[in-house]
Amino acid sequence: MARGSSSGRNGLRRREALALAGAAASVAALPARADTKLTIWTGFPEMQPVYQAVAADYAKSHPGVTFDFFSTSLREAEQKLTAAVPTGTGPDIFDIGTNISVNFIDSGLIEPNPPDVDAYLKSGAWNKFTVDFFTLDGKTYGLPFSEGSRASMFWNKTYFQEAGIAGPPATFPELIEAAKKLVKIDAQGRMTRSGISLRLSGQGSGIGEKFRYVLEAAGGSMVARTPSGKWHNGFDNQAGRDALTFYVDAVQTWHIDDPKVQHDADAFASGATAILWRESWVIGEIQSKNPKLDYGVIPIPAWRAGMPRMMLLQPEGVHVNGQSSNKAAAYDFVKFLTSAANGLRLTEMTGWLAPRQDIDWKPLLAKTPQFETFVAPPSDIKYYVEPVFTAFDEVESKMADRLTSAFVDPSLKGNPQNVAAKIHEMAVQTDQILKDAKLYGTD
Numbered sequence: 486m487a488r489g490s491s492s493g494r495n496g497l498r499r500r501e502a503l504a505l506a507g508a509a510a511s512v513a514a515l516p517a518r519a520d521t522k523l524t525i526w527t528g529f530p531e532m533q534p535v536y537q538a539v540a541a542d543y544a545k546s547h548p549g550v551t552f553d554f555f556s557t558s559l560r561e562a563e564q565k566l567t568a569a570v571p572t573g574t575g576p577d578i579f580d581i582g583t584n585i586s587v588n589f590i591d592s593g594l595i596e597p598n599p600p601d602v603d604a605y606l607k608s609g610a611w612n613k614f615t616v617d618f619f620t621l622d623g624k625t626y627g628l629p630f631s632e633g634s635r636a637s638m639f640w641n642k643t644y645f646q647e648a649g650i651a652g653p654p655a656t657f658p659e660l661i662e663a664a665k666k667l668v669k670i671d672a673q674g675r676m677t678r679s680g681i682s683l684r685l686s687g688q689g690s691g692i693g694e695k696f697r698y699v700l701e702a703a704g705g706s707m708v709a710r711t712p713s714g715k716w717h718n719g720f721d722n723q724a725g726r727d728a729l730t731f732y733v734d735a736v737q738t739w740h741i742d743d744p745k746v747q748h749d750a751d752a753f754a755s756g757a758t759a760i761l762w763r764e765s766w767v768i769g770e771i772q773s774k775n776p777k778l779d780y781g782v783i784p785i786p787a788w789r790a791g792m793p794r795m796m797l798l799q800p801e802g803v804h805v806n807g808q809s810s811n812k813a814a815a816y817d818f819v820k821f822l823t824s825a826a827n828g829l830r831l832t833e834m835t836g837w838l839a840p841r842q843d844i845d846w847k848p849l850l851a852k853t854p855q856f857e858t859f860v861a862p863p864s865d866i867k868y869y870v871e872p873v874f875t876a877f878d879e880v881e882s883k884m885a886d887r888l889t890s891a892f893v894d895p896s897l898k899g900n901p902q903n904v905a906a907k908i909h910e911m912a913v914q915t916d917q918i919l920k921d922a923k924l925y926g927t928d
Contacts, residue, residue, distance in 0.1 A: 521814040524553045524576040528562030531835045543821050570594050577809040580630050584878035596807040597624035610841050618800050627802035628823045632838040634799035636764050637858045642779045644759040654786050664741035667759035680741035682748045682758035693881035700728040701795045701869050702788040715926020716919050721912035726904050737898045765859040769836025782855045793867040876922035880915050887911050
């Protein structure tokens with residue numbers, strides 16, 4: 486597994502409250518009582534039908550167990566969970582990314598898995614990388630529910646054919662030249678179709694995450710871990726300067742994207758862009774909004790010939806609230822939820838990947854071959870992950886605040902010195918956040 490596969494968890498230290506949680510986790514989860522009501526919250530509305538379908542199946546063998554569901558946007562879910570869980574008013578079960586779960590673990594609000602759940606996680610259904618990702622100081626927390634990334638390149642085959650481009654690009658130079666041919670500008674000079682849809686605005690941490698697609702391809706990293714277990718910025722270098730220059734040139738020099746045009750999955754599904762870097766859930770969007778779209782999916786190109794193609798791994802977990810009064814029932818349900826059969830159901834219903842390694846994907850690929858890059862990436866892919874420590878969300882979000890203005894800053898166009906100064910400014914900020922969190926080090 487590539488750089489940083491699980492090292493982010495090893496340097497984290499929990500607060501004393503977590504020690505108390507261990508005692509509660511020493512008792513294996515018991516079967517659900519017949520009079521149990523489980524509440525489930527998700528920040529992905531498309532997940533609610535999955536939860537409902539799985540809950541209906543679960544209730545067949547657990548009569549009397551009922552469920553309440555709540556779904557909203559990811560940002561609102563994060564805010565609601567952050568407010569509710571510490572006060573004991575949150576749900577019994579919730580799915581969330583590590584930017585939130587690591588803080589709950591640190592505060593003792595997510596307890597170590599009971600022995601039976603720990604054994605289930607280590608049963609071989611998930612690979613070692615995924616098990617390690619859910620492990621902290623020898624204890625496991627939560628169960629893998631979906632793969633939040635494996636972001637790849639969606640490309641519109643019709644547009645490529647019309648532009649006379651033989652196939653998808655293998656390197657960034659090829660990508661740039663293809664995007665120039667694919668962009669459409671009207672008589673008034675307005676972009677009507679972008680050559681590529683980049684993340685230029687939106688949720689802060691998302692902007693930072695998408696910037697990493699370019700940064701990692703160029704050979705950099707947002708943070709780098711030292712042998713001693715400390716962290717420092719990994720982008721105050723040529724890779725960081727190259728990554729920012731790519732965005733600035735895409736908007737201001739090559740004009741292959743524009744902040745004013747439609748972006749993201751809706752843009753690709755509607756034909757408003759020719760290329761998109763995104764996760765597998767976009768396949769579900771295309772199936773529901775434009776099922777006749779002729780498109781392909783490949784890994785994000787290599788920075789240049791001879792360099793590896795990079796792919797972000799970002800396992801998303803489903804967790805039992807440490808303050809739930811229905812813990813035994815909740816743990817029993819999340820084990821049922823994360824079975825191989827329900828993993829396939831998750832992907833079929835939403836497009837999100839199930840991270841289990843024992844799922845037979847052949848029926849899915851026969852129906853939708855575009856999933857192949859996601860479920861069976863090429864063997865030459867090099868992986869990187871989201872570091873798991875409490876300050877990383879702040880690192881990513883505050884860097885994103887500066888990136889959005891940098892992309893359209895005219896003083897950066899064609900000016901390597903200004904680009905270098907902007908990257909250094911962001912690097913100083915990143916290192917200061919790490920220092921404040923007592924995580925900074927260079928050796």
